[in-house]
Amino acid sequence: MADFKVIGKDENKDKQAVQVVTGKLDFSADLHPGNKLYCRLKDSPYAAAKITSIDTSAAEALEGVAGILTYKNAGKLAPLGLSEEILCAGQEVAVVAATEPSIAEKAVQLINVEYDPLPFVTDPDEAMEPGAPLVYKEGESNVSTSELLRGDFEAGFAEADVVFETSVGWTNYFQHNTMETHSAIAWWEGDHLYSQCSSQNVFAAQAAVAGLMEIPLHKHHCISHGTGCGYGDKHFFGTLIMCPEHYYAALLSQMAGGKPVECVYSRYDNFTKSSNQFAIKADFKFGAKSDGTLTAIDCTFYADDANLGASFSGGASFPIRSTYKCPNGRFKAVGIKTNKPRTGAWRCVADPPGNWLTQVAIDQLAYELGMDPLEFRLKNHVTSDMPHQDSGLIYASNGIYECTVQPTDAIGWAQKWHAPGTRTLPDGRMHGIGMSASIDSHGQMSSPCGAIINFTADGKAQIATGITRAGCGTNTAHAHIVAEKLGLPYDDVSVGAQGVTDVCSDGGGQGGSTRTITVGAAFYAAAEDALQQLFARAEAQEGIPPFRAEGGKIIDSTGTEWTFADLVGAGGQLVARGYTWPKQLQREHLGFPIGTPCEVRGVCGAVCEVAVDTETGEVEILNFINCDDVGMSMFKQGTLNQLYGGLEIEIGQGMFFEHIVDKNTGITLNASQLTHRWPTPLDHDGNVEDVIIVETDDACGPFGCKGIGEPVLNSFGCIANAVYNATGVWVKEAPLTPQRLLKALGKA
Amino acid sequence: MTEKKNNGSGGKTRREFLRDAGLLAGGTAIGSSILLAACGGTETITNTITRTQTTTATESKFVDPIDGMEFDTLAALQAHFEAVHPMGAVEGLVTLNVNGKDHILQIKPHWDLAFVLREKLGLVGLKLSCDRGTCGTCTVVVDGKAIYSCMMLAMDAVGTKIETIEGLSDGAIMHPIQQAFLDKNAFQCGFCIPGYIMAAKAILGKTPNPTHNEVREGLSGHFCSCGNSKRIVEAVKAAGGG
Structure with missing residues (x-):
């Protein structure tokens, strides 16, 4: 195994440790304090129902109410989210933005919703029975099946000396319980949407909300700096069903003339509207x-x-x-x-x-x-x-x-x-x-990702990463990869822009334990790109190849040295980029060649x-x-x-x-x-x-x-x-x- | 809950104050959310955002939080303020002592301390996770005790000394508790950490050298969903010298 200079050292700290312990790491609800509209959500009391009428007039008349969403003006995510059809108790039926949380809460109470309650089922054993109430009414059954076969299982049992059968379960149904509930803040500047969200996939959030708001992607400037944990509930799977709060904030802000709107789930909302x-x-x-x-x-x-x-x-x-x-x-x-x-x-x-x-x-x-x-x-x-x-x-x-x-x-x-x-x-x-x-x-390894390293005029490196800080240490792991590859001391690499769609390259979805290796591969490639650029500059200064990077210096075949600062130049104009490689062996392994x-x-x-x-x-x-x-x-x-x-x-x-x-x-x-x-x-x-x-x-x-x-x-x-x-x-x-x-x- | 006297509501009990304020609420124009840091402060602080990151910007304008009138100098504002709104004559006008500084604010009787600290003073280090006295992320220290700020009315904090995470460090030099969290790598996503650190401050204020179980007991009103309580407890013990 390799003898690393930076990687795996006990003394290396999280690159954002100071921000965390001083309370300065910003989560989306921390933006625009005192100068924004606050959302509250109204819930369905029924586990299955069809909404027959919604009257928001009394709520709209309340002073301080800036906007109300229902399935009628924001039903794009139906049947989940705001929808005429109710699939579970606690599903949102309206979202109110107001100048104060307590006004939004009062407005929620003033909204009158009439329902046609429908039969429902919450017990999965009962839901499998013929004749059980259908969750999706257009379906024929609540059940879907799939099967995977290997070899000949009947023959396998025939040759067994012992056949043992057991049934186990149910396991627990429980709430993901991220400490930070689902949250997003959004505001408009002209036809540009700005937002910060609690997300496991900021670029997918950018695309999903831009799509729902029908604006081109480059006009949605989306950030996710701190994410107070995500266990899958803050992911985006190509749709918005996991994080509709982001869409609600963007739409309510548009209705309120662009003023910042924060949509933060209550703990109850997280139980009933986010993933379990x-x-x-x-x-x-x-x-x-x-x-x-x-x-x-x-x-x-x-x-x-x-x-x-x-x-x-x-x-x-x-x-x-x-x-x-x-x-x-x-x-x-x-x-x-x-x-x-x-x-x-x-x-x-x-x-x-x-x-x-x-x-x-x-x-x-x-x-x-x-x-x-x-x-x-x-x-x-x-x-x-x-x-x-x-x-x-x-x-x-x-x-x-x-x-x-x-x-x-x-x-x-x-x-x-x-x-x-x-x-x-x-x-x-x-x-x-x-x-x-x-x-x-x-x-x-999954989803192609990019990575960017920006060099400063003094020859140090800042990594720009398209993923948020969700607490797994991923961004700091990437700083290790970059420092090791460049031969820089750990302290000479910092985490710069993170989770900012304007300046970072897409880091993909933070799920499936995939980002350290996938975005890490992109950072490894970006560091290689940086070295090639530095070597080329050294050669332009009459260095003689081959070059190597060591101890924060570039050294040529004759032993002549350049510091990174010498080669980056006064303007700090060196940007390196890299992309994820395919899921293949990068070295011979078990007798299989590179590329397998x-x-x-x-x-x-x-x-x-x-x-x-x-x-x-x-x-x-x-x-x-x-x-x-x-x-x-x-x-x-x-x-x-x-x-x-x-x-x-x-x-x-x-x-x-x-x-x-x-x-x-x-x-x-x-x-x-x-x-x-x-x-x-x-x-x-x-x-x-x-x-x-x-x-x-x-x-x-x-x-x-x-x-x-x-x-x-x-x-x-x-x-x-x-x-x-x-x-x-x-x-x-x-x-x-x-x-x-x-x-x-x-x-x- | 026992009723208690407090200075900010003019010697009324909290219930009396809430009742009176509720009667007045309909006819009272509530001022701008911008804070007047009148006692010793010289600036009006607003939080602004750039497109790529949050910064705290400082602007030199002086706004009366009650009538919204703007002044070029603090002296002009003070003169106007004393003339138009003598202390005690304005409903909801209170002084909160936060991190050693007095702040004069006009607050509504139903505002909780977490809301006022976060939204009116911009002290967003404390977080809201449950907003109902369960999780500990909004913990601040009030007169030496760890308090869920979501469960305390701001009115009830009048006359107390309130400490938040922002009061521990200006960002360059760490408070010993913060340093212990750094040394022990005692955090993951970080959302719960300001609450834990403020609880630790209260624990160590009372028990300077707590045992393992005293720390666990002291932190039992907190959750860390990343599952980092082992190292958090170690950090608090280390901060106590143990």
Whole structure:
């Protein structure tokens, strides 16, 4: 592995650290304080309905009201967003802009909406039944299915010694809960639209809102500086359904003569109008030899897609398809529409719930076969030199073995694992240990991106990046790549313009753990472009090739040196650009030549120990280790933050989060971070949290990197496995709350 | 909630003040949102935006927040102000002490402290995430205590000393708590961080050297959806010397 000068150094800080700790990083709601209009949204009380009339006259007459949107003047996103048809309780039916939030709130109350309520269904099992109310009335059913076949699964079962079937789920339906709710501010200068948004894809936001406002793209000047987290809910998939607030702000500003309008979701709006993680359940049938070797997998994943037009159910089988060697399989996916508030991809596509179900089912199978779950996994996991069993492509890196062995070694699995329900702690609680490991669908290079490096007259570099600062450390990782390639000290590269469509190159969508590697490749290429320009200038000053860059200098073959400042010149006129390369090997790997198409995937593992009080159902995490194959860590502290963050989020997903929708009305009952149970520092004990970084030197990524935007998506499965190991009882639904555990124990 | 006396509402209880102000609200012209920093201040501050980034610009105009009249000099404004709006004679005219400076503002009785700090004083370091006393992102320190500013009426903050993240540092030299967050890399997206830092200030003001669990307890009114509480707790402990 390379000996890096900048990359992976512990001491390197986030390039925007000072902005963050001083509160100066600007989020969209921070603009134009006191000099803007504020929006409030009116909600549908019905889970399914048709609007028969809307009377906004009393609201319009209220002093301070500047504009009101309904489906009649802003229904371009129907059937989602403002629409005559209502698909879930809490869907917006009007948006008001006023000079004060309280005036907008009063105006919302003065809007009179008449509905024709329609039958609805929020339970996905009921929605699958024939005759269930249809979510999309023009459809024939709420169900869509897809299937992927590998080998001959029937033959695989015929040769099995053991056939084991299990059903697991539902996993939890929960709110993405970004700390910054959806927000955007927009204003007009003539026929030019200016906006700042909370977005995971600022260039797509620019295009989508320009399209809706029917203005050419170059007249929409869009910014996303700080994004207070995005788990998929602030993404743009070519349409605006994920972030309609941006469109509402732009349209209301136009109606108000161009005055800045801020549209910021309330926490309730985020629950009912932005994305929630969908719940999934699955049926598994495994065929295995008596020594534990898998011969066939037949599984069906059912996803409650709520009212989202697309289905994410197919993604749920990715981990089971990718992680385990098995020549024969049938992988079915069933997408189900319900009248719940909308869903969307959360930290990868459907891998977190898909993983939870898979990790629990695999443990069940291992115990059925009388095997230690670690032994079963090591026997059946794919190896790093195997191509993906469905795509046939080799992996540019695959640390599945390391991610299985390193955390279990670190925790002392061999000494600590025991038969279920057999180890009592001195205080009377039961001890359990569980693990998980998987190859997930995120991490691919995607969408062509550009990158720009601007040099200043003193020979330092500023990177201009088309992505926002969402907290994953991506922009700082890119600064590492640029500094390393240019041979500049880390401090000589800063993050300049970011997420500004006027001056940056499109950085694509910040989803799927794709930006470090994809935009990173563009920055690597931009740094190469910079070096070529610097070498050409040195040659023009009678330097003799070949040149090299080292220690902040350009050196020719005779040892003559130029500083970057010498070559950039007094005007600072050196701009370098680069573009993403295709998803191919950048060096020989596993005997395959440069240019071979490849897989780049997130690979991770986890292990945890728990103490379970079988009288109260309380589960205490005693020890939790997250492990991720990160390719090579560019920005070490950012990598660590991602892994720690992934660990705490997975504990939340495994034991806490739940968006509860009343079955009788479709109304959200717990639209608050408190009752939805987002864990606080009192729920997490950092002293029991640990992480392991596995470096596999990815053969596709610049300097071997790959994305870690969605670290360790399987680790919440290891909690359920640990609780089984402690109690001998399976809790087959998430989150694993004391109530669910007591029920499983027959005590509630 | 107990009713309490406060100076800004002329010795009335908050309920009395709200009732009276509500009666007046319909007929009272509320002034410009521009702030008059009359006591010791010499400038009117507005936040402006350039096309590529936010900046804080300073303009030399002097605007009466109540009647909107503009003056070329502070002295002229002060003379006009004292003549036309003697203190106590204007409903909703209060003094808020923020980061050691007095600000005279005309506020409405239902405005919460978060709204006034953000929208009327431009102190946007505090964030709103739940706007209902749940998440901690709007935390400021009021008389040494960590307070959810979304849950405190601005009127109730009259006579107190309010500290916000902007008061900790001018941007060049970090407050020790900020330095600890930097040293421990204790942040990700950063949206919750100003709230955590202000809560830390209150914790350390009361318990200079807190234990691990004291810090966790002190921060239990905060969420970080990135999942960074391990390092946040470590940073606060480090700032306390532990």
